[in-house]
Amino acid sequence: MADMLLTGRWVVVSPTEVLENHTVAVAKGRVCAVGPTDEMRTRYAGVPECGGATSAVLPGLINAHHHCYGVELANQNIGDDFLEPWMFAAPSMVGLSPYVSTAHSALRLIKTGVTAVVDMCSAGVSLAEGVARLEEKAQAYRDVGIRAAIAPGERWQNRIVHGAGEEQAFLQTLPQDVLDALMRCEADRKRLTEQDYLKLMQAIIPAGDAMQQFWYGPTGPQWTPEPLLVEIAKEAERLDTRIQTHALESYYEGLESQRIYGKRLMRRFADMGLLGERLSMAHTVWAGQEDIADIAASGAHVSHNPGSNLRLRSGIAPAAEMQMQGVSVALGMDGTTLGGAEDIFDEMRLALTLNTPPHSRASALAARDVFAMATLGGARLLGRQHELGQLKPGFCADAVVVDMSRPMAPWCAPDVDPIELIVGRLKACDVDTVIVDGKRVLEGGQPTQMEEASLFDRLRHELIQTPPDDCARVLSQLLRPYLLEWYARWEHESPHSPEAARRPTTPDPVLRYGSSN
Incomplete structure (x- = not known):
């Protein structure tokens, strides 16, 4: 016997299979049958029905890369900028508890039809705090009713500028007052040690289940020592979990690996044993043809985050080219969609528009491609393509x-x-009902498992108790001109210098938008 029927003028079983005037039967948290509506109503007479002749039934949408900032960044007086100076404003973000910031984000996600999310977050400053933070986040997702893969990480090295051995040279370019402000900020920042991070993950990963999982989330290769990345790759295999990291996001990250190591980032990942099916990479805006080929051959995944890439001035990722070359591409919202809308349908449209270039020779996406990113691509990235992303x-x-x-x-x-x-x-305003694991977590556009007004009261109370610290935002503004001048040198080195010889053959960022290469 079925628990509920989901009826629509259209039932989207998958991006390539759409059935008209059909119904999905749900039993014990699984799809048990799909068939013509009249037949299903007869077969399951008396079973509660959701939807109707003006509805469409879609697979749950998957947000493959996210951060829970708690309150939209513009509301926090944190403006969009290049990633490098923008990162220094992060400590000034509102001081919400992990539970409240996560629950607020999760409520926004289910309202736009997201049923599963990959959440990259801070690992905390100690082993005990890390466990508590992650348990809080998992409980928030559980209380709202959404699936989540929680991937904590930290920045252990190169925290001021990209590249091993670059930091001291950069510090020498700063005026004394700016240097003093930076050093005060860095001295106050506590960080989880690498060994405690590994212990944290060993402790928390076994606590995962079908609704909440825990992944390794090294923030980025420039911030994570190579021996630790090697160990993470081994541990993820041993503990049967997955890894998500940021990769090739900004233009300067695109220059960093070959400039510092003389080797493309994907080749370094492969040499470390990291580049494989368990790995997903957020952004990869500056992946070249060889990088794309390596990603495709390895079975690794990419989360395409078009809104965030524009807001943080990273550029337009070659998502269409990746998909054409066989890369498994998913769709992420990153907590920084355009206008802070957190509307995954807007993100799909943006991905489609940005990947329909103005010349016929270029790779392009179609509507089914971006819908597949938000469903099948996300399911593959989660390693759950056999049970998520379709209504079979x-x-x-x-x-x-x-x-x-x-x-x-x-x-x-x-x-x-x-x-x-x-x-x-x-x-998002067209989303009426969201079902996760066979349970209605949104009905009539309203959450069913958590009272939003009460959460907002708690959020405002926490902000009164812990107002944001403006020092970090001021520091990011002070550092900004020096950071941009520093990275500009990477673009204008002497063509005969050893550094220039190691630079990647990345096209000029302006040409990237319309290039047919």
Whole structure:
């Protein structure tokens, strides 16, 4: 016997299979049958029904890379900028508890149809605090009712500028007052040791389950010692978990590996035993053709974050080229979507628009491609393609029921392609019901497992008790001109210098937007 029926004018079983006037039957947290609506109503007479003739039923959407900033960054007076100076403003973000910031983010996600998320976060400053933080975050996701892979990390090295051996030279370029302010900030910052990080992950990973998992989340290769990355690769295999990291996000990160190590980043990852199916990389904006080939051959995954890439001036990732070359690409929101909307449908449209270049020779995405990123690509990145991302019998009952009335008004062609319509016109406001593991976590557009007003009261109370510290934001503004001048030198080194000989053949960032190469 089924627990519920999900009925729609369209049932999107997968990006390549859309059924008209069909119904999905759910039992014990799984899809048990899919069939024509009339037949299913007869077969499952009396079973509660959700949706209807103006609805579409979609697989649960997957946000493959995220950060829980608690409150939109513009509300915190933290403006968008190049990643390098922007990172220094991070300590000034609002001082919310892990539970409240995570629950607030999770509520926003389910309202846009996201049923699973990869959350990269801080590992804390000590082993005991790290365990407590991660347990709080997992409980918040559990209370809201969303699946989550929680991937903690830290920046252990090169915290001021990219590249081993670069820091002292950069510090010598700073005026004394700026240097003093930076050193005070760094002295106050406590960090989890590498060994305690490994102990933390060994302790927390076995506590994961089908709803909340724990992954390794080294923040980025420039911030993580190579021996630690090697150990993470081995431990992830031993503990049967996964890894997510940032890679090749900014233009200067794209220059860093070959400039410092004389080797492309993906080749370094491969040499460390890191580049494989367990690894997912957020951004990879500055991946070249050889990098893309290595990623595809390895089975590693990429989370494409188009809104964040624009906001932090990283550029436009070659997502269409990656997909054409066989890379498994998912879609991430990064906590920094355009306008802070946290609307995954907006993110799909942005991914589509940015990857339809103005010349016919270039790789391009179609609506089905970006819908696949938000479903199948995310499921593959999670290592759960056998049970998430589609509405086939036996798959987890993670589904989204959307009201198509608004996007179809005032008229719609009878033969409209539903995927084109969903990607082209749907918004978070059209999401009516969200089901995760067979349970309704959103109904009538409202959360069912957590009272949003009470959470907001708690959020405001915490902010009154721990107002944000403005020192870090001021420091980021002081450092900004010196950081940008420093990195500009990487672009304008003498062509005969040893550094220039190691520079990657990355095209000029302006040409990247319209290049046919």
